[in-house]
Amino acid sequence: MTDFARQVEGLRPHLMRFARAQLRNDAWAEDAVSECLLAALERPQSFSGQSQLKTWLIGILKHKLVDQLRRNTREATVLVGEDGEDLFDDLFQADGHWREAPRDWGDPDAACCQKQFFEVLQLCCEHLPPTQARVFMMREWLELESDEICRELAITSANLWVLLHRARLRLRDCLQLRWFDKAEAAAS
Amino acid sequence: TLTCREAARLLLEDEDHELPTAERLALQVHVKICFACQRFVSQLNLMRRATRAWRKHSETAD
Structure with missing residues (x-):
């Protein structure tokens, strides 16, 4: 060798x-x-x-x-409706206002460069429903264009956007719970 | 004039494809005066930056 x-x-x-x-x-x-x-x-x-x-x-x-x-x-693709619930509507009251205003996540540089933060981010990605995780990783990690992802997974662009926005909202929830809430508790 | 719900939907869409000019302008007007939506923008920005940093780290680090 x-x-x-x-x-x-x-x-x-x-x-x-x-x-x-x-x-x-x-x-x-x-x-x-x-x-x-x-x-x-x-x-x-x-x-x-x-x-x-x-x-x-x-x-x-x-x-x-x-x-x-x-x-x-x-095997890689399931229908959008089967890939977990949409968290979006739960965020808002009937009149269109936030049910609970988004929290302050502080200095982005403080979070973005910490190894522990990457570990939490990975954990959150692993907890995404399978298709959401797949399209999110294709988009953000493999850096594929939207039309390329649609072609590879045989889904429409509308379906792709729904999957991506669901993935982002789930990641946001997960990061809030597993990172920012803990940082807040530690600081108080 | 957008509601926060409509603005948040557009902000999520904006992560993945370019918004039409009219929607982009309406969004800018709303976010400028809405503290809660400014926070949501910050959260989306942080997630985007963190994902990019994690990817770079994974490609080069141990």
Whole structure:
């Protein structure tokens, strides 16, 4: 085994974690990572050394993750109505005012760069209903355009927006509960 | 003149696709005078920034 192959293989656990976070399916993640490593080992000359090896492999892996989602579209997608309730209407009174005004989340820089905050964010993503989690990760992690996500998952743009706004509201609720409420309690 | 409910809906839509000009202007007018909706905007901004920071961190860190 060459040095390059050893280094690439050594990053398998990291790639598996990245793939699992995206796909939420161990078998699909295993396939995507294996294909990624195979592609890297077949074309070592395309690694210029200007970026970190890990960053280069993540770039390859993102394409393999999209391939997996495409292959498993039927399993990956459920109807919008089956993917958890919509929290939106509960936020407002009949006259359109907030039932409870959004809370102050303080200095964004304080939260955004803390490892513990990332852990809570990951936990919140894992608690999203499956399709919401999938479209949120495709949008925010794989950085796919809306029309690309719609094409891959065979859903309409209206369905996609509903799924994304439900995901954002659930994440907001979860972060409030698991991070900001605790920070508030600790400060008082 | 938007209600908070309508403004929040537009703010969520605005995360994923560009709003028509008339809706964008109405939203700006509402948010400018609505403290609760300003807070909601801050929360959405923080979630967007945090997700981006988490992604960058995961691609390069241990």
